Amino acid sequence: MxxxxxxxxxxxxxxxxxxxxxxxxxxxxxxxxxxxxxxxVAQPTPRFYPLERFIISVPGKEYQHYVLLELALKSSSANAKHQLAEADPLVRNSLMKMFAGKQVDELNKPKNLEQLQQEAKDLLTNVLSANKFAVKIDDVLFTRLVIQ
Structure with missing residues (x-):
């Protein structure tokens, strides 16, 4: 038991x-x-911020050409709208300098479009950072590019 x-x-x-x-x-x-x-972790939704159109003169072989450029900046930063509105003169000036330094032949080739967009993104990222704007540019999209 x-x-x-x-x-x-x-x-x-x-x-x-x-x-x-x-x-x-x-x-x-x-x-x-x-x-x-x-x-x-909730991923912020990217938003697009179109800029007013640019008209830029670029040198050609025989005479000056004009470029009409419309673009939008893509950003996931929460404060992008406010930061980009404040930095608008700086952004526009930087892009105008970039395009004014190009030859019309560089801009006229469709295969260069992606390279130009990347160059603009890198430029704006550096310029905004150097001027203490806390906004991250995810992409630069050319929505219209007309060369005359």
Whole structure:
């Protein structure tokens, strides 16, 4: 009998521990909070900020040409609208200098468009940063480019 009581007692303790471990494993997210849940960071939605059109003169082989440029800046920064509005003269001046330094042949080739957009993005990123504007430019999109 004592042998049976001893094993029954051991079996009861083992079952109790197993049930307790199962319960804790099942309820751990509830008991311990969100430690076990995967945290999702909300990605800010990119927004587009169109600039007023530019008309820039660029040198050609025989005579001056005019470029009509419309573009938009893409940014995910929360404060982009305000920062870009304040930096508008700086942005426009930087882009005008960049395009005024180009030859018409550089601008007339469709394959150069992506390179020009990247160059404008790099330029604006550096200029805004150097002037303490806390806005990140994700992309520069030319929405219209007319050369005469």
């Amino acid at each position: 004592s042998f049976m009581k001893k094993h029954l007692k051991t079996l009861t303790i083992a079952l109790g521990c197993s049930a307790g471990a199962f319960y804790l494993g099942w309820q751990s997210p509830t008991l311990m909070g969100d430690v076990f849940e995967q945290q999702q």
